[in-house]
Every structure is written in structure tokens, then in C-alpha cells.
Amino acid sequence: MRQAHTVQTVREAEEALMASRPEGALMRAAAGGLAAVCIRLLPRVYGARVVVLVGGGDNGGDALYAGAAIARRGARVRALVAGSAPHAAGLAAFRAAGGAVAAGADAATEIGAAELVVDGLVGIGGRGALREPHATLAALTGEADALVVAVDLPSGIDADTGTVSGPCVRADVTVTFGTHKPGLFVDPGARYVGVVELVDIGLGPRLPAPRVVSPQVADIAALLPEPGPESDKYRRGVLAVAAGSDRYRGAAVLAVGGALRTGVGLLRYVGQQGVATEVVHHWPEAVVSVLDPTDPAGRLPQRVAAWVVGPGRGLHPTAAMELEAVLATDRPVLLDADAITLLAKRPELVSDRTAPTLLTPHAGELSRLLPDSTPAEVEEHRLDHVVRAAERYNCTVLLKGSTTLIAAPGLPVVVNPTGTPLLATAGTGDVLAGAAGALLSAGLSPPDAATCAAYLHGLAARLAHDGAPVSSSDLIGALPVAFAAILGSDSEEGVPARGSKVADGTRGRGGRRG
């Protein structure tokens, strides 16, 4: 798992470490790692045109020392200084190495002519939207042909939350020091970071448990259940799915498909006759329990390992009675869509529950669970809201959206790295609910089931994508391929970063995802 720590935690660890290290050692280690990445990225260092953007703090100091190291290799390095007092020792080293401050230069021309731009405007000391001239310089990097390398984090991202409230540097590579910062993983910030490289500056032993983690493929491979020789359908897990209605039949078909393609021993579909017929038509392996609408709690299948309740189920009293009856069992339960809307009226059904529970809301549904918040506020501060919901309902909450977040009381928030805008289409949430339900029925804890399902789901969308939009049915079809890709991978690496020149293969030499 890649780990991320808050600014305060980083500062405390840094302080403890600095007491035992010579003056300036941490910055030298950081700048050395930064310079090494920049040199690897340039196809030819000698004569290369490099621009360093230098703010008034230590982030600018890192950029100046790295600029000095690149200049010593024969590159033509220019500094564009924002703020009145750049790091003095860094500036002296930069000049001594042949770097020049581009005083009075036209920043757009300098940046436009560069092969590499190093963003040292602000790092973890940044507060709020960038001021001028930082904001203009940050915006210019978005138009540059140059590779853009951000120092510690792209200037303009809030390090702790990923909030972006104005112009922001769009990096191809972010070289971050000591540990990742939560804002590198969480949207909207995550969209600006490119490929993230972690430089070890010795903070590790001083760092406490992380606030945020992001799984890599090996983490998912280690969690996914694989049937052993002693498995039978009951030991592999029986999943009951109470999804869909005569009005929303597709939700049932998609949730059942997501579960079957993720792997269950046996799937019991619970629903009314019409939709049950439809489910069996698509998935003949499903076993049907026809629901009695006058007594929805009366005939619930008993021998099940886990439940999925809610997608397309409706908000009528029968659905509410069914929800209450399922939550009264001691089985793991996943609630999605309509079940979450119903739960918002009776929070105690989950907050008082002791058996494992997983909620999978989107931002609108999460705002219903937390009545003092709006969907827009949830979108803007996703990390804070998912944590609040997990604490309030005392269960695991998976917040769907641009970056899927998974929170559980007492655990770091998991950020799924495989998310893609391809998933923003009807029915993908039903597939995710089925997939996570299947993993619950196999015995995974709610946080692990949610983590693996989100990862698989995003990867399946990417693998199904051949240039055309991906439908929810395509997604189901690609789940086995995603499984195979994960279990067959011996890579420690994450998935390709979105939309960067580096991930697109247009970089120079080297480059390793961190």
C-alpha cells in the first residue's frame, strides 16, 4: 500500500529527524532525489533548456538545489522567481553551478521554450488558492510542451485534502518527499499529479499510521480469494441479492452479473416474479427466491454468507421492511442506492448493528446520510465526508465518484487508484455492488471487499475500453480479465496515471512509477 500522511504529521516527523541530522541534510536528500528524476526524464541533459519556478519557501529551495545539479550536467537552467525572498543558500548554489535568474524575463516565452519545467512554487506550506505571480506561472505550465515535474506536490493542490481552488500546476511527474500526501491521491488534486515518485529522505521510522493509503496491484492480489481444492459452492460463499424491481429490472441483472463474474459459490436472487424471470434469463446459474410482497421479511433465504440490498429496489414500504429484516440478521450486508436512501431515515438500523456492514453511496446519497451536508460539499471535501459517514454509521463506507474512497472507523482511508471517467455511466454502481457483495460472501471484511471491488471495477473498465464508451454489460464481461490481470501480475506498480505525457509513453528515458 502506498501511504500518505498529513502536513502536520510530516512536519512533526521532519522535526524529530532533523534533530539527529546535520543542518540541511534533509533538503539535500530531497533535492538530490528530485534532480535524479529530472535527469532521467531528459533525453539529453547537456544543453537542455530547463526552467525552475521558485517560490519563497523551502519548496523553492529544493527546486534551486535540483536546478544546480542539472546545471552542473551542462543544461541551460533558468529560474523564474515568485516571491521576494527565495531560499538564500539554494540560490547561491544555483548561481555557482551556472544557473541564471531570468530577471524581467517573459515567463510565457521562457516556459514555452523549455524542455523541462520544475515547479517549486509552493509545497506543503501552500495555503489556499495561489496568489500572483504564482497563479499565472502555474497556469502557464498547463499550456507548455515541456515535461512538468512538481516538487513535493503540484502547486495549487491542498496537500491534506486534494482540494484545488484556483490555477494549479499540471504535472507529468510529481517527486514527493518522505511520504505521499493525501492530496496526491484524492480528486480533484489527483488529476494534476501525473506519475508520482517517492524519494526516501529517512522520515519512515518517524511516521505514525497513515491517514490515507492507496493499494497497488500486489496488495489486491494478496487479498483476492482464490478457490482451493477443498472449496465447494457453500464454502466459496452464498450471496443473496435483493436488487431490482419490476420497474428497474436492469439493476437486478447488473448486480447479479457483477457478483457472478467476481466469483460466488452460489447466488440467490430475491425478488418479484417478473424481475426474477429476467435475472434467470440472463444468468441461469442464479437460484431464485420469489418475494411475497405482502410479507417481504417472511421468506428471506437463511443459508447465506452475505447480502446485497438496494440497487433499483425502490423506496416503498415493502423495501423498507425487507431492509430492516436483512439488517436484523447477523450476516455481512452491503447497502446500495435505494437502501441507502431508506437508511437515511432510520440510521440506527446500521449504527446500532454489530455485524459487518458496507454502504456504497455516491455523493448525493452520502449527503442524505449526513443531513447537514449538500452533494456539492461532499464532492468538494470527499475525504472529510466519507470519514464522517463511517464514524456516524459505525461501518465501512465506500464513496463512489471520480476517486472512490473507502473509510472504516479506526482505519486509514483507502483511495482506489484505478478509477476512470469511463465508469460515469448508468448501471456501473449496480455492478460494483454485486462485485463487492461477492467478496463479502467469500469472507473478506467490508474494507477489504470494498477495496478489491473498487480496484477490479476500475481496472475492468479500462480493460474493456477499446476507444468506444464502456457499458455496464461490457464492464461485467471484463471482470474476469481484470481478475486474471491482477492475479497474473508480479508487478509492484500501480496502474498508469491518467492523461500524463509520461504515462502516454512520450517521456524521455527511464521513469518508474512510485
Ligand SMILES: NC(=O)C1=CN([C@@H]2O[C@H](COP(=O)(O)OP(=O)(O)OC[C@H]3O[C@@H](n4cnc5c(N)ncnc54)[C@H](OP(=O)(O)O)[C@@H]3O)[C@@H](O)[C@H]2O)[C@@H](O)CC1
Ligand atoms: N517537511 C519535510 O520533511 C521536508 C520539506 N522539504 C520541502 O519543503 C517544503 C515545505 O517548505 P515550507 O514549509 O518552506 O513551505 P513551502 O511549501 O515552500 O511554501 C511556503 C511559501 O509559499 C508561499 N505561499 C503559501 N501559500 C501561497 C499561496 N496560496 N500563493 C502564493 N504563495 C504562497 C509562502 O509565502 P507567505 O504566505 O509566507 O508569504 C512561502 O513563501 C516541502 O513541500 C518540501 O518541498 C524538503 O526540502 C525536505 C524535507
Ligand SMILES: [K+]
Ligand atoms: K510544488
